[in-house]
Amino acid sequence: MKRNNVINILASAKKIIEKKTDPADSDTEAAPNFEVLEKRSIQSLKSSRLPSWSQLKHLSHFLSNTEKKVLRIAGYLLAICFILLGVSFYWSHSILIASEGGTYTEGLVGSPNYINPLLAQYNDVDRDLSILLFNGLLRYDQQGSLVLDLADELHISADQKEYTFTIKSGVTWHDGEPLTVDDIIFTITSIQDPNWQSPYRLAFANVIVEKIDDHQLKIILSEPLANFLHSLTVGIIPEHLWISIPSSNVTLAELNKKPVGTGPFQFSSLTKDKNGSIRTIALTRNESYFEKTAYLETISFKFYGDYETGVQALRSNNIEGLNLLPKEYGDQLTKNKNLVFHHLSLPQYTAVFFNTQKNDLLKDKALRQGLTYAIDRQKIIDQSLNREGKIIDSPILPGYFGYTDETTKYEYNITLANELLDKTGWLKTDESNYRRKNGNDLTFTLTTVANPEYEKAIKIIKANWEAVGVKTNLAIIPKDKIKTDVIEPRNYEALLFGQIIKSDPYPFWHSSQIASPGVNLSVWAHQGIDDLLEQSRTQTNIEERAAKLVEFQKILTDNVPAIFLYNPVHLYPVTNKMQGINTQNIISPADRFNNITNWYIKTKRQFSWHKDSE
Structure with a gap:
């Protein structure tokens, strides 16, 4: 039936065309060959309701110009829809990932002296640069935990006296020379050489290092030291470059300004001002780095004399980041x-450290406790740190090995403070605003370094102490004099100061560290604490060592030779273009670069069937 209908339609169309066509008109377009068209159309008919391609290709003969135009537009729209659909599909099944490239410029307050890991401990700028240029046998990860670095394997003997290292193969110095076991041995012996004057010398004083073969070495201790592994984060230096420099001249070496290491970045260039001071240093990506190479192509550093200038440079976009920012x-x-x-x-x-040797009144435990209860530590955090800090009760902080919250707590309590101070015999009278005994006012001098954070804190403490009748004098010492005039000679009655305890409280609280260069700033001795700290250093059992540190904290906080105030949270401002920074806990300011190889500015898309959140 369908076939007869088609034949009838085509026959009628043929007759109409023949009547209207003038064969003499040469300009008239020839009529379609309906016999051929009829035959092809009939042959192409199928039982399907949908037309075939061979049928569709003749469609233009039956469409007007307007219909053809509409059909073309529809085709374009359909193509655009398919393109948009494809883009949408790719976008919904792809993720942004880091890509190589980009330059980052950071401001540092200070100037480089020795870009040498053996000499850099006392200069934050030197430490910042050294951590990018050098590697140690071990390193800290972004959570502050120790992990292998140049070492591929580590085996520790049962008595904790022998450390056997296998170093990674394929590690090269920035000048292309291979790293060897000899470089590590040279580094340790250089630290032990008194002519080098390395601040790490004490940590390696009783250490012997032996070469096993080209890939292994053994470090032997005279006695077990629980925290020795932390010392092995010190950067390794190249023997083939330093061997020719006399140890008495190492501080004069050009290598301290243009170093060669194994780190993820390598020295590129520096600029100096007319006075010869280094103004900028540029580091480039180490393309031969033994671990994952960095995404960033270049890191440049600009050096400033103070934070005020550095902050202004950051505000004016001359730099993209600034090393740890003071709260003010x-x-x-x-x-x-x-x-x-x-x-x-x-x-x-x-903390506020009481010098019990400078003022005999401070030997009274009740008086020290009363002064501690009188301090509003939350107010100090709110006003001097802009709330960027946490109240603490002991020198070992939450989250670090040996921490316990089972210590004596001294929450702000004016009533209890007054009761304890009354027990000392220093009483309030109508004759004076301050407590008196034997005709004298109860008076102390509180000292700190010139630092806006500390200056705000001691003013709050002064107000707190005077509120309970303790006359408080303040002494603010310039930064360039605090060490030589105050800390080293222990010339203070009470000192507000900060300390960083990496892993071992021994240097800060053992009685052997009372005199400089020790850092027992309370100048306080306690036999029980000495025994616990000595035992914890040599204890090989982790649980027993932690128990020693817990007991140490209990005794310390009960006797309160210092008032533990707060743990500051440091601000690190960086451009929002920088991604991949996920460091939280650091051991030193330089450790903010611990995961520098993961930092990135540039990105690219990667197809993924299972898209994760970007």
Whole structure:
């Protein structure tokens, strides 16, 4: 039936065309060959309701110009829809990933002296640069935990006296020379050489290092030291470059300014001002790095004399980041929408250290406890740290080995403070605003270094102590004199200061560290604490060692030779273009670069069937 209908339609069309066509008109387009068209159409008919391609290709003969135009537009729209659909599908099944490239410029307050890991301990700028240029046998990860670095394997003997290392193969120095076991042995013996004057010398004083073969070495201790592994994060230096430099001249070597290491970045260039001071240093990516190479192509550093100048440079976009920012400058940058403030936690505490040898009154435990209860620590955090800190009760901080919360707590309590101070015999009278005994006022001098954070804190403490009748004098010492004039000679009655305890409280609280260069700033001795700290250093059982540290904290906080105030949270402002920074706990300010190979600015898309959140 369908076939007869088609034949009838085509026959009628043929007759109409023949009547209207003038064969004499040469300009008239020839009529379609309906016999052929009829035959092809009939042959192409199928039982399907849908036309075949061979049928569709003749469609244009039956469409007007307007219909053809509409059909073309529809085709274009359909093509665009398919393209958009494809883009949408790819977008919904792809993720942004880091890509190589990009330059980052950071400001550092200070100037480089020795970009040498053996000499860099006392200069934050040197440490910042060294951590990017050098590697140790071990390193800290972004959570502050020890992990292998140049070492591929580590075996520790049962008595904790022998450390056998296998070093990674294929590691090269920035000049292309291979790293060898000899480089590590040379580094340790250089640290032990008194002519080098390395601050790490004490940590390696009783250490013997032996070469086993080209890939293994053994470090032997005279006695077990629980924290020795932390010393092995010190960077290794190249023997083939330093061997020719006399140890008495190492501080004069050009290698301290243009170093060669194994790190993820290598020295590229530096600029100096007319006085010869280094103004900028540029580091480039180490393409031969033994671990994953960095995404960033270049890191440049600009050096400033103070934070005020550095903050101004950051505000004017001359730099893209600034090393750990003091709290008082935070408000100046909070309105900068191009910055991200990373919060980093150091094993650092700020405390008031009582010098029991400088003022006999401070030997009274009840008096020290009364002074402790009188301090409003939350107010100090709110006003001097802009709430960027945490109240602490002991020198070992939450999250670090040996921490316990089973210590004596001294929450702000004016009533209890007054009761304890009354027990000492120093009483309030109508004759004076301060407590008196034998005609004298109860008076102390509180000393600190010139630092806006500390200066705000001691003013709050002064107000707290005077509120309970203790006359408080303040002494603010310039930064360049605090060490020589105050700390080393222990010339203070009470000192507000900060300390960083990496892993071992021994140097800070053992009686052998009372005199400089020890850092027992309370100048306080306790036989029980000495025994616990000595035992914890040599204890090989982790649980027993932790128990020693817990007991140490209980005794210390009960006797309160210092008032533990707070653990500051450090702000690290960096451009919001920078991604991949996920460090939280750091051991030193330089450790903010621990995961530098993961930092990136540039990105690219990668197809993924199972898309994760970006």
